[in-house]
Amino acid sequence: MIRRLPLAALFGCLLVAGLLSPGTAAAGPAAARPPYSLLHMNVCASGYAGCYAKTEYPRIVDEVVARIEANDVNAVTLNEACSGDVAEIAARTGYHHRFAAVVYRGAPLACKAPEGRGVFGNAVLTEEAIRASEDAPFSVFTGVEQRRWLCVTTARRVDVCTTHLSTGGEAPGTANAAQCAELTAVLAARTRPTLFAGDVNRRASCAPPTHWTLTDAAAVQAPGIQHAYGTLAGPTLELEPTTYTDHDALVVRAGLRR
Numbered sequence: 001m002i003r004r005l006p007l008a009a010l011f012g013c014l015l016v017a018g019l020l021s022p023g024t025a026a027a028g029p030a031a032a033r034p035p036y037s038l039l040h041m042n043v044c045a046s047g048y049a050g051c052y053a054k055t056e057y058p059r060i061v062d063e064v065v066a067r068i069e070a071n072d073v074n075a076v077t078l079n080e081a082c083s084g085d086v087a088e089i090a091a092r093t094g095y096h097h098r099f100a101a102v103v104y105r106g107a108p109l110a111c112k113a114p115e116g117r118g119v120f121g122n123a124v125l126t127e128e129a130i131r132a133s134e135d136a137p138f139s140v141f142t143g144v145e146q147r148r149w150l151c152v153t154t155a156r157r158v159d160v161c162t163t164h165l166s167t168g169g170e171a172p173g174t175a176n177a178a179q180c181a182e183l184t185a186v187l188a189a190r191t192r193p194t195l196f197a198g199d200v201n202r203r204a205s206c207a208p209p210t211h212w213t214l215t216d217a218a219a220v221q222a223p224g225i226q227h228a229y230g231t232l233a234g235p236t237l238e239l240e241p242t243t244y245t246d247h248d249a250l251v252v253r254a255g256l257r258r
Contacts, residue, residue: 034256036158036232039071040197042079042247046120047112049080051246057113060244061085065092067240068125071251075154076125077162077197082111083118086125095125100135100150102164109145121148122162122198128154138179142166147179149186158256161187161196170202180206187211187229193256195230199247205229219248228252 043060044051068076068089076095078086083099090097101108101121108119124133135150143166151161163183166175180202187196188208200206205213207229214237216226226247228237232254240249 034258035253036075036156036193036195036256037071037073037251037253038075038077038160038195038197038228039067039073040077040079040162040226040228040250040252041067041242042164042199042226042245043085044080044245044247045082045085045111045117046080046109047114047117048109052113054246055244058085061088063242063244064089067249068093068095073251074127074156074158075160075195076123077160078123078125079162079164079199080120081123082120083123084111085117086123087118090125093125095127096130097123097125098130098133098135098150098152099123100148102148103137103146105144122150122164124150124152124160124162126152126154126160128156128158131155131157138165138175138182140175140178142168142175147175149183151186151190153192156256157192159190159192159194161190161194162198163200164198165200165202165206167201170204176200176202180204184208193231195228195232195252195254197226197228197250197252199226201225214250214252216248216250222247226250230254231257233257 101119111117130152133152137146137148141147149163153159165179170176183206203224207213211229214228217224220241235254238251
């Protein structure tokens with residue numbers, strides 16, 4: 001079931017909860033501007049994590065495709081995905097895609113159960129053609145899993161970005177805190193309209209001052225740690241409880257500034 005709030009009520013709730021900056025609420029309704037929308041999911045698809053059993057692979061792939069088609073979004077961000085699955089999703093939906101492999105113990109990690117699904121990482125898919133993309137590792141991470149960010153620029157000159165930050169807490173001095181600061185700098189440096197979504201494993205925002213913040217604080221599963229940031233106008237957030245992964249899905253709708 002999708003939980004939707006009227007725009008005015010949603011802004012009021014988010015302002016009270018501190019999840020949306022007052023400057024964003026005054027930006028005006030997205031309906032008056034060219035619309036842009038994004039679906040974000042953490043799909044837990046590597047085959048190694050404890051949450052993988054819930055995916056009932058390949059049903060998680062079918063669920064991603066179904067949510068893309070049902071929401072008719074311009075862009076999709078996926079965390080904990082497999083490159084082969086992302087290629088299949090792109091082929092089934094007609095979307096363009098870029099994938100950033102996560103290095104694990106010094107090398108890309110092959111997904112398993114079943115094998116042959118490519119390597120583990122994060123992805124961005126877009127309805128419009130992708131004109132450019134870039135990704136890079138964060139300077140610090142915990143354990144043996146490297147963390148990376150990925151951004152693409154679409155034919156509409158919109159930048160869509162994602163990442164999956166380290167676990168282990170968000171206190172100053174942690175790997176997550178350092179990655180958050182680097183993510184802030186990455187997003188702040190972008191000069192085009194920007195939309196970010198990802199599992200940041202923290203409750204405090206990593207958004208630059210010029211970006212709004214929306215979070216899944218009201219999610220049924222693992223609330224508060226998936227965030228969306230952006231510079232588009234009049235953002236709204238819909239949370240969709242998922243069947244085959246351990247995080248709810250986020251659907252962000254906003255308007256391109258003229």
